[in-house]
Amino acid sequence: MEALTDEKVWRWRALHRLIGTGGACDLIYDLERTEIIEVPHRFRHQVAGTLAPGVLNEGVLGWFKSEGLLTAEPRKNWAQGTPAQVPTVTDVSLDMSGACNMGCAYCFENEIGSRIGRMSVETALASLEFAFEKSRSSQHLSLHFGSGEPLLRFDLLQTIVHEASLRARISGRTVSFELTTNATLVTHEIACFLKEHPFNVRVSCDGPPHLHNPLRPLLGGQTSYKAVERGLRLLAEHLPDRLTVNSVLVGRSRLRQLWAWAKQMEIRHYHVIKVGAYAHDDLNLREAELAEFRADLEAICNDLFDDIAAYRRPIDYQPITKIVRRLMIPEPVTRFCGVAGTYLGIASNGKVYPCFRHLGVQEYDLGDVRKGVADEKRKEFLGREAADVDSRPICQDCWARYLCGGGCYADSSVYGPKKTEPQTQHCPFWRTEIELAIRFYRRMVNEDPNYCLRLFGDDLDTLLDESEGEAAFTRRKNCL
Numbered sequence: 001m002e003a004l005t006d007e008k009v010w011r012w013r014a015l016h017r018l019i020g021t022g023g024a025c026d027l028i029y030d031l032e033r034t035e036i037i038e039v040p041h042r043f044r045h046q047v048a049g050t051l052a053p054g055v056l057n058e059g060v061l062g063w064f065k066s067e068g069l070l071t072a073e074p075r076k077n078w079a080q081g082t083p084a085q086v087p088t089v090t091d092v093s094l095d096m097s098g099a100c101n102m103g104c105a106y107c108f109e110n111e112i113g114s115r116i117g118r119m120s121v122e123t124a125l126a127s128l129e130f131a132f133e134k135s136r137s138s139q140h141l142s143l144h145f146g147s148g149e150p151l152l153r154f155d156l157l158q159t160i161v162h163e164a165s166l167r168a169r170i171s172g173r174t175v176s177f178e179l180t181t182n183a184t185l186v187t188h189e190i191a192c193f194l195k196e197h198p199f200n201v202r203v204s205c206d207g208p209p210h211l212h213n214p215l216r217p218l219l220g221g222q223t224s225y226k227a228v229e230r231g232l233r234l235l236a237e238h239l240p241d242r243l244t245v246n247s248v249l250v251g252r253s254r255l256r257q258l259w260a261w262a263k264q265m266e267i268r269h270y271h272v273i274k275v276g277a278y279a280h281d282d283l284n285l286r287e288a289e290l291a292e293f294r295a296d297l298e299a300i301c302n303d304l305f306d307d308i309a310a311y312r313r314p315i316d317y318q319p320i321t322k323i324v325r326r327l328m329i330p331e332p333v334t335r336f337c338g339v340a341g342t343y344l345g346i347a348s349n350g351k352v353y354p355c356f357r358h359l360g361v362q363e364y365d366l367g368d369v370r371k372g373v374a375d376e377k378r379k380e381f382l383g384r385e386a387a388d389v390d391s392r393p394i395c396q397d398c399w400a401r402y403l404c405g406g407g408c409y410a411d412s413s414v415y416g417p418k419k420t421e422p423q424t425q426h427c428p429f430w431r432t433e434i435e436l437a438i439r440f441y442r443r444m445v446n447e448d449p450n451y452c453l454r455l456f457g458d459d460l461d462t463l464l465d466e467s468e469g470e471a472a473f474t475r476r477k478n479c480l
Contacts, residue, residue: 082383098348146180183231276411323437357410
């Protein structure tokens with residue numbers, strides 16, 4: 001605390017200064033309010049130095065006060081700790097196939113032994129009963145089909161969709177579906193089925209053939225790209241706006257090559273994911289590659305901006321667009337995902353885990369769909385492995401924590417370095433993405449606040465979860 005010239009006791013908010021060209025600070029990220037403040041040109045070099053009342057002149061101090069960055073308000077603590085009660089379940093993942101037709105170089109499921117064979121119809125129906133019961137206080141339930149290759153069981157997928165839709169109608173609720181597939185088994189019949197039902201589909205493809213094939217061969221070792229592209233194009237033809245492509249970024253891959261491929265394929269929603277791996281694994285991202293990663297990401301942001309300015313539809317490139325959404329709300333993100341809380345995973349034998357990426361890891365067995373789950377174990381997981389970022393080692397000292405959420409808990413649980421800490425090799429890449437997303441966001445706001453809406457197709461409603469309501473809508477409008 002610093003006592004300044006009046007009776008109030010002032011303090012600095014939790015701040016992160018973004019240093020631009022020439023060593024000047026042009027933007028300040030306020031962690032407490034998850035807001036971005038642009039520094040006036042005349043103060044930028046002073047603000048880049050020591051923030052101390054004895055060093056800064058009255059003009060700079062007055063500006064900090066006017067922006068609320070130097071404040072007499074009490075500090076808000078976002079730490080949540082272990083919840084008194086577990087949240088209502090809204091999302092459930094089912095592993096129908098318990099198998100896969102590919103042999104990916106970085107396969108997470110090979111590490112955890114989740115491939116235990118087909119889910120029976122009886123287990124599938126028991127899983128539906130469990131999912132609808134655990135989510136009974138929610139108007140909407142989302143069912144996810146992933147882990148292995150779910151289209152190995154298209155017959156069971158059809159049964160589950162029919163039964164879930166019937167249950168939703170009878171109970172006056174709604175249900176939607178998420179499918180993650182490698183697309184090698186997609187047919188015209190499958191694409192039509194997915195189009196006719198409320199499916200969002202994610203296709204796993206690691207870019208052009210020379211990048212994809214070495215990482216994602218078929219189970220017998222044959223190349224898979226040709227089959228993946230055929231299925232991907234079928235899905236793009238039938239449900240283009242409900243299709244996302246996931247690419248895994250590994251060490252020595254260039255983000256720019258993935259981006260060029262995504263543009264060539266006219267993908268509308270594209271998500272690049274950092275590979276989960278042991279620290280010694282050659283597939284890992286290395287900090288030595290960070291400069292190239294940053295340059296590629298800057299080029300991507302420039303492309304997005306140019307498309308928006310030219311009234312072309314930009315690619316929904318995540319995680320950049322996800323971070324921009326978070327800045328537009330604005331609201332701190334204290335956990336990476338809903339694992340063990342709003343989200344649960346069900347293995348093909350009916351056992352329940354914190355998420356689909358924990359299937360088969362014995363210490364995270366929460367119960368099963370017939371006998372129920374131990375909510376105390378869910379709470380323990382939320383207070384330990386999935387602790388909020390203000391309580392999580394390493395995360396609690398990181399300026400980017402409220403826009404990152406702490407990274408994938410399953411990667412940490414299996415690969416380390418510690419189960420309660422993020423995979424630290426990812427952290428410099430997350431921080432780079434967040435810094436560039438902040439700059440991209442401010443560039444759009446400065447040029448025309450409507451650019452932020454055009455990034456998402458001019459549809460503000462899609463930016464708001466139903467649970468956010470009018471208050472979040474008002475916050476976002478004020479933010480723009």
